[in-house]
Amino acid sequence: MPAPTSRGAEFWNGTMGHSWISQQAVISDVFTAVTALSLDAAAPKPGEHVIDVGCGTGDTMLAFGKIVGPSGAVLGVDVSAPMLGYARDRSADAGLGNVSFALADATTYGFELRWADLVYSRFGVMFFDDAVKAFANIRSGMKESGRLVFVCFRTLPESPWFHVPIEAARPHVPPPLPADPTAPGMFSLAQKDRLHGILAEAGFRKIVLKETDVPIHGKDIAQSMAFITQAGPLPALLEKASDEQRERATEAVRNALAAKIGADGSSLHVGLWLVSASAS
Numbered sequence: 001m002p003a004p005t006s007r008g009a010e011f012w013n014g015t016m017g018h019s020w021i022s023q024q025a026v027i028s029d030v031f032t033a034v035t036a037l038s039l040d041a042a043a044p045k046p047g048e049h050v051i052d053v054g055c056g057t058g059d060t061m062l063a064f065g066k067i068v069g070p071s072g073a074v075l076g077v078d079v080s081a082p083m084l085g086y087a088r089d090r091s092a093d094a095g096l097g098n099v100s101f102a103l104a105d106a107t108t109y110g111f112e113l114r115w116a117d118l119v120y121s122r123f124g125v126m127f128f129d130d131a132v133k134a135f136a137n138i139r140s141g142m143k144e145s146g147r148l149v150f151v152c153f154r155t156l157p158e159s160p161w162f163h164v165p166i167e168a169a170r171p172h173v174p175p176p177l178p179a180d181p182t183a184p185g186m187f188s189l190a191q192k193d194r195l196h197g198i199l200a201e202a203g204f205r206k207i208v209l210k211e212t213d214v215p216i217h218g219k220d221i222a223q224s225m226a227f228i229t230q231a232g233p234l235p236a237l238l239e240k241a242s243d244e245q246r247e248r249a250t251e252a253v254r255n256a257l258a259a260k261i262g263a264d265g266s267s268l269h270v271g272l273w274l275v276s277a278s279a280s
């Protein structure tokens with residue numbers, strides 16, 4: 001299947017996709033609490049059909065594959081060929097025979113109608129060019145009794161894990177171009193009313209948006225720096241900088257994180273919407 005060709009797909013098939021692969025173990029560690037909380041809310045059961053939207057390198061897909069077992073099935077949908085390939089390899093290594101993969105944009109993918117008991121996403125639903133169209137298409141793949149559970153970010157200042165590094169780097173790098181906060185990107189679903197409206201217009205019911213702050217546990221400064229310089233909003237800010245500016249900014253980020261992070265790697269958090277809804 002050829003990789004989708006939207007701007008978002010280009011982004012996730014390029015440097016960012018490869019960073020998520022090289023940092024997979026770090027990202028998985030850092031998001032431990034997010035994963036636990038969102039899987040708990042999703043409550044997958046043996047025998048269920050699950051769709052993982054924007055499954056990336058497969059962290060949560062693997063968890064679903066193990067829980068739903070041989071009588072269940074998991075479909076991972078993602079626009080990134082390298083990330084999906086990585087997820088496929090991990091599933092094979094884990095001996096999971098109940099997972100399948102679609103290299104596709106979830107906005108237009110031809111989901112098998114009324115198939116899924118559960119649609120889940122860990123940070124994979126904020127990048128749609130047309131969010132209403134995407135969520136309506138995803139809903140078409142859900143049973144009437146199906147449930148949607150995902151996590152997405154609230155605004156940048158509500159996530160000190162990302163905001164502290166950005167503020168530390170900002171004086172050392174060229175200012176970012178003004179951007180539309182609702183444009184596809186990690187904070188596109190941050191506004192509560194807008195997010196609720198998108199889901200309602202896509203046909204979802206019983207929509208609950210739970211404001212949730214989740215502690216982030218980098219093991220140490222080195223792990224936190226590996227994450228923060230390669231995932232989230234900082235890489236885009238550093239990209240426009242000269243080598244010298246980037247070095248100064250990176251040093252400032254390291255100092256800012258060191259001042260905030262406890263000996264156990266904790267103390268910063270991300271501000272999320274823990275979203276649940278039903279297909280009908």
Ligand SMILES: C[S@@+](CC[C@H](N)C(=O)[O-])C[C@H]1O[C@@H](n2cnc3c(N)ncnc32)[C@H](O)[C@@H]1O
Nearest residue numbers: 012054055056078079080105106122123124127
């Ligand atoms: C922030 S990453 C999260 C990956 C994974 N869920 C995780 O938590 O490790 C976002 C993912 O969404 C995927 N993605 C972006 N736009 C998409 C779209 N329109 N359809 C399907 N997947 C998409 C990206 O390729 C990427 O894997």
